[in-house]
Amino acid sequence: MNNPLKIIAMIPARYEASRFPGKLLKDLNGKTVITRTYEAAKNTELFEEVYVVTDSDEIFAEINKNGGKAIKSNKEHECGSDRIAEAVQDMDVDIVVNVQGDEPFIDKDSLAKLLVVFREDDASAIDLASLKTALSESDEITNPNNVKVITNKNDFAMYFSRFPIPYPRNTDAQVTYFKHLGIYAFRKQALIDFYNLPMLSLESAEKIEAIRFLEYGKNIKMVETQMQTIGIDTPEDLDKAREIWSN
Numbered sequence: 001m002n003n004p005l006k007i008i009a010m011i012p013a014r015y016e017a018s019r020f021p022g023k024l025l026k027d028l029n030g031k032t033v034i035t036r037t038y039e040a041a042k043n044t045e046l047f048e049e050v051y052v053v054t055d056s057d058e059i060f061a062e063i064n065k066n067g068g069k070a071i072k073s074n075k076e077h078e079c080g081s082d083r084i085a086e087a088v089q090d091m092d093v094d095i096v097v098n099v100q101g102d103e104p105f106i107d108k109d110s111l112a113k114l115l116v117v118f119r120e121d122d123a124s125a126i127d128l129a130s131l132k133t134a135l136s137e138s139d140e141i142t143n144p145n146n147v148k149v150i151t152n153k154n155d156f157a158m159y160f161s162r163f164p165i166p167y168p169r170n171t172d173a174q175v176t177y178f179k180h181l182g183i184y185a186f187r188k189q190a191l192i193d194f195y196n197l198p199m200l201s202l203e204s205a206e207k208i209e210a211i212r213f214l215e216y217g218k219n220i221k222m223v224e225t226q227m228q229t230i231g232i233d234t235p236e237d238l239d240k241a242r243e244i245w246s247n
Helices: 033-043 057-065 080-088 108-119 138-142 188-196 201-206 210-215 235-246
Strands: 007-013 049-054 070-072 095-098 128-135 148-151 157-161 177-187 220-224
Touching: 007 033, 007 080, 033 049, 033 057, 033 235, 049 057, 049 080, 057 070, 080 095, 080 177, 080 188, 095 108, 095 188, 108 128, 108 177, 108 220, 128 148, 157 210, 157 220, 177 188, 177 220, 188 210, 201 210, 210 220
Parallel strands: 007 049, 007 095, 049 070, 128 220
Antiparallel strands: 095 177, 128 177, 148 157, 148 177
16 A cells, blocks of 8 residues: 655745735735635645745744744745745655745645646656646737647656747647646655756746756656636736635
């Protein structure tokens, strides 16, 4: 019988954000965005523990004040995965799920599907898993802010790009384009490896951290979902989130 996996969620939370500084501490119908996200992750009941890992004294205090668990980052990091890796390196865990701090509308079913892959027949080949969702509109496919992913027949990622992939030279080919959703479930060792490995040229060119795993030979299992993420990147996004929360 397989031993149960110890699964935790980590929410990386920077105070500074280029497009919307301080957004995680903005009010979302009576609670801050980061508190709403933390509580949503807890309420899925998929994780043994949920932590916010942050470089901000204000966010650290906010989570503790509301009875949550927060970890203070020791230093600045280039991305959320680095911040999480620093936090978990001395923890006894198997799977670490990266939950975005600015996405309080967490879809439990999609997260559950993501975690199931670590119990399937090819689980031993999986270093990390992530989500993808189909794109149908041409402007969504060509939008460089939407990271696209292509997979092999076993749903392992072959490449990620801001460019539409595959290129439709044969317009009669029946191809579905997939957007990569930036929610990851890592084996702990894959996350530590990521933290210790330098960025290579493809990741640098595309500015997509998932490419680093591919460049170093890690296997990323992609799981299809119909979930549409609702991130808060601008004040207008926050207004939309408040409206959704009220309904």
